[in-house]
Amino acid sequence: MNKKDSLMLIDGMALLFRAFYATAVTGQYMINAKGMPTNAVHGFLKHMLTAVSEFSPSHLAVCWDMGSKTFRNELLDSYKANRGEAPVELIPQFDLAKEVVSAFDIPNIGLAGFEADDCIGTIARQVGGSMPVSIVTGDRDILQLLEDKVTVILLKKGYGNYLVHTPASFYDECGLIPRQMIDLKALMGDPSDNYPGVRGIGEKTALKLLKEHGHIEGILENLEKLSKSHKSKIEQDLEMLHLSRKLAEINCSVPIECDMEAAAFSPDREKVEAMLADTGLRGIGRMVPYQPEVVFNS
Template sequence: MTKHLLIVDGMALLFRSFFASAAMNQFIRLEDGTPTNGVQGFARHVLTAQHLMQPTHIAVCWDMGMHTFRNDLFDGYKANRPAPPEEMVPQFDLAKEVSAMLGWTNFGITGIEADDLIGSMVKKWQHDAQMTVISGDKDLLQILNPSTTIAFTKKGYTEYDVYTLERFQKEYGIEPEQFAHVKAFMGDTSDGYPGVKGIGPKTALKLIQDFNSVEGVLEALPTLKAGQRIKIGENEDMLKLSYQLAQIHCEAPIEKQLDELIVPADYTQHLEQLHERGFRLIVKHAKSLGL
């Protein structure tokens, strides 16, 4: 039987679930008052994905704190992100706890982002399993390969914008690993690095289609239009730094073996434990899916 590993960007689903329900003041508190809206939404999302995608293995990747090696490269990295709402703070640890209670394997390394863990898994197991990554982060397009599909969250728990290697090549006209070079030019406002001011997504993509890489564009600088030449020339250091920030690093140590991530064959005990802790929405949802 072909192995199918579902890799979940835990933080992306946790934030998404939190803000979707917090907007309506639905914090779904436990008896002690702890808010659980993000946690319960995250778990229900992954359970639904499991039902839809039928993976044989599951891994959940987490950011561990705000500071990573990218902050050491650039002080402004993610500096514009607001602090999480107070109702969300206790849910970071709780989400990992609930994930483990459901029998899923959590991954998180201080100083390394979830994206880098996901990229490292994809690199490590690309010849051992088919992989589906669930996230909302377009940066992950750069890790696509023949055995990996990326499902970007779209609507609710069931709708995804799914990218395969073939779709990416057809739409972008470049290879996935070149996507970080595109991001280097266009920058990323949510991550707080500017790229080259005045160069947007279309121009950035065209430059990489024509010259393959940041270095290729810099070598071809004298041949570019005057406007582009000036913008890139004035921002060359930030361009090179932006490339370092945009690139997913796929060398993080993944200590587990693939077969340690097998999906639970039976959720009965897991659900009993969750019910005792007061996570009744998760239990109800799992049972509705026949798990």
């Protein structure tokens, strides 16, 4: 590996959904000549290529959810059950996005039964010891993966606006180390993923308890020192607390690998431009980086 090598992992679903809803609210679905909406894929590519331009990774891979059911649904039937079906204009763009990524010769990575987060966490653990890893997402849940060589690039409004987190910046923001984010979510729950944590315990209380006792085990060992109200709430929801912790933790042992040779970012411009023309995404062409030509000395 070159000293300057780095791997960028893209949270495909997070970027695709973000791009879709940014334009869908005004009905700008960007229907191409084949009658297919392309607004989500167009925005996804802009997010990905802008991040590549900004952070210059040598290697790139995109991770995807592979269906709505995962091992978490086996733990809790109602996990993410509050989410409706994807909009009809978005559904055909799931496959199109993967085809576009393949045209850039970037690996698409996903495994049925696991979420994109789990694939990202697994690869970050596998690679993080040998080269720096950056994760591009809009999902703060991934902050639990922060390590010395793993940074998280959170998308902010618009394109090219980022909040880059390291373990130090995360601690500065909330006073916790990254792993404590799992216990934070276990205590306060996650309405977007549809699990409750401990009813009546919000973010402010959860942060206070973790800063005082370190982790869930520390809280449980010191129940008698808690206020009567907090003690009662935790005791009543103890089973859900432990279950919520399992749901909140990203699985970093998914049976997948990232082929680093395949992930070396070196798109074939002709191939990419042919795909962009075929799908009506020509405006993206100017964002595709030029690869330096090899010069041979005579």
